[in-house]
Amino acid sequence: MAKSADPTQDGETVTAATESTPLLSAPESIATRPNGDAKPPHPNGHAAKPLDHDTQSPSPSSETEREGDDEEEECPMPTLQILLLCYASLAEPVAYFSIFPFINEMIFRLGDLPESSVGFWTGLIESLFSLVQMALMIFYGRAADRLGRKPVLVFSLAGISVATAMFGLSQNLWQMVLARCFAGCFAGSVVTIRTMIRGSLACPTDLNHAPGAFCRAPFFAQFPYALASFVAGALCLTSTLAAQIFLKETLQTAAQKSASDPKPAPPLTTWEVLTSPGVPTVLLIFGHTMFLALAYTAVSPLYQFTSIENGGLSFSDAQIAVFIAVAGVSQAAWMLIGFPPLQRWLGTGRLLRACVAFQPFFMASYPLLNELRRHGYERAFWGTLWPTLIIGSGVAMSFACVQLALNDISPSSAVLATVNALALTVNSGIRAFTPVAFTSLYAVGVKWGWADGHLIWFVLIAVAVALYVDCWFLPKAAEGNYGRKKVGGDGEGEAR
The missing domain is CATH 1.20.1250.20 (MFS general substrate transporter like domains)
Known part of the structure; x- marks a missing residue:
């Protein structure tokens, strides 16, 4: 690309x-x-479209490039x-x-x-x-x-x-x-x-x-x-x-840079990368995904700590640690076992929308869990908590999806680090204000008893629904490998 x-x-x-x-x-x-x-491979491994050999013959420089490619492939x-x-x-x-x-x-x-x-x-x-x-x-x-x-x-x-x-x-x-x-x-x-x-x-x-x-x-x-x-x-x-x-050390010295490329071409500026087609949209979806995830991550331990009458679960430190550990193991299992086949089958975009579509229901389960415990249905509470947590942890696959979308939408592999640096800056900015904003909102809901202390979950449900709408604007170039077709019978091509 x-x-x-x-x-x-x-x-x-x-x-x-x-x-x-x-x-x-x-x-x-x-x-x-x-x-x-001459045409760097796509960041996710998609091959670039080959040159038309009927209209353009290979030059000596291209032969040298192929030799360089062979040497690169041999490097461990x-x-x-x-x-x-x-x-x-x-x-x-x-x-x-x-x-x-x-x-x-x-x-x-x-x-x-x-x-x-x-x-x-x-x-x-x-x-x-x-x-x-x-x-x-x-x-x-x-x-x-x-x-x-x-x-x-x-x-x-x-x-x-x-x-x-x-x-x-x-x-x-x-x-x-x-x-x-x-x-x-x-x-x-x-x-x-x-x-x-x-x-x-x-x-x-x-x-x-x-x-x-x-x-x-x-x-x-x-x-x-x-x-x-x-x-x-x-x-x-x-x-x-x-x-x-x-x-x-990976930083090249000035002498190494001069020897490796005596006539360097100016790289794309950060602004040029940021304004490349599709990049702002994918960064927006990435930021929205991180916003929802960080809000949930900040609120969840507070919800578990809060007393039952104030809308929480009244968990001890040890129970909170077990909850986090089970969630972490479940997320890892979904990422390692579930994500690869699902991504190959559905593609990045479809899998992302599927994960996000489940998030409003996952958020809605938390006030339900409190109501079960508030009314004394302990068996129903424990019987619902763990399946909900284990299955709901599958929404973590959306993190991998947005990362793949960032790689796919990069103007070239040469500026992939810049695209990821922009995403990292967005993530840090969101993480700077999201916890205090949502935990404060949670505290306000508990203090005033709005919706029996469940105000925060209605807000998170609304954020999740808005994210689902955003995901439908994912650029075609970032949809992943779903529906890949052969181009010119050469077995290469990309979904677009």
Whole structure:
């Protein structure tokens, strides 16, 4: 889908596009190759339309390009480096989500607040991480361009390890706010990959029910939430050490750039990428999807913590941790087992619309669960909760769908990193205000008793319905491989 057949264009634009953030770098076999393809392959593997050999004969330069392609195909995939980057990328979502299972009780107990005010502070503390992260993201990107990928990444990972562990030592609301901002300061260079960490290591404030010797120690009696934060920080620290010891630098020196492409063509600017056909629409759908997901993620633990009479489930920290763990395992199962065959069968667009169509019903199940428990139908409640959670977790496939749509709509593989950087910026911006907005709305609904405390779910249902409408405007170029047809009998082609 490249716009130019200039063989010198892609080699440089790959270098330029892949230097937006430390973890969006291309594999070395691609980033340092002498020449790019005249028509780079589609980001999702769709082959570009072949040249008409009756009207255009191959030139010597094209022969050289094919030889370069053969050499590139022989280069082994840097599996270890990819695995290290994947492991390093766990640090940011672990730091962000690790407090979710216990943050509500921590604020309720340490902040000495009424239950109706917990939601506002929960959203504020959760949002500060992303707000600071978004403010420093460009700084980290520029630092990585100047200093190299590896040193900036290791610095970021080391800082987030310490900051995450410090959060559990907070003794009042303002210490929690400062610790959360401090963690966000070191999260600007890490690509966001959504994941969860169990919160079952939060020590209960009632030490008579403590699960082990750690929680009975005097230190954890004074800081009951420190153990969970220490474990999250330790996980981040292991990724720091792995990156420092094993990860290779991917930033090219000036001499390497000159040798790889002596006559570079100017890459597409960020504005040109942003205004390319279909890109704004897909970014809008991506942002809407993340908006709904982050709103649900912020509200769900608060809903589980809230008392039954106020519209929640009155779960303990351990029950919230189990709920999150089951949801995480279910999402992983849907992604690993269900998504590949469904995407091949339905295509990206149809699968996305199917997932989004189910979301209003999934959101509607939560007030129903509260009503079952409110009226004493415990067996019906537990019999409904787990099937709903396991089946409803399938909506997580929409995240993979919008990511594939971003790849498909990219003007070329050379600017794929830029497209993903734009999406990452959108995601960080949404994550900066969504938790505080929706947890505050939840608190207002609980405080005033609107719809028996279920106001937030009616809002989320409306957001889900609006997202379903948006998905029908997905560009044809981003619909995936559904209905692929052969072009000219050569076995190649793309769905459009």
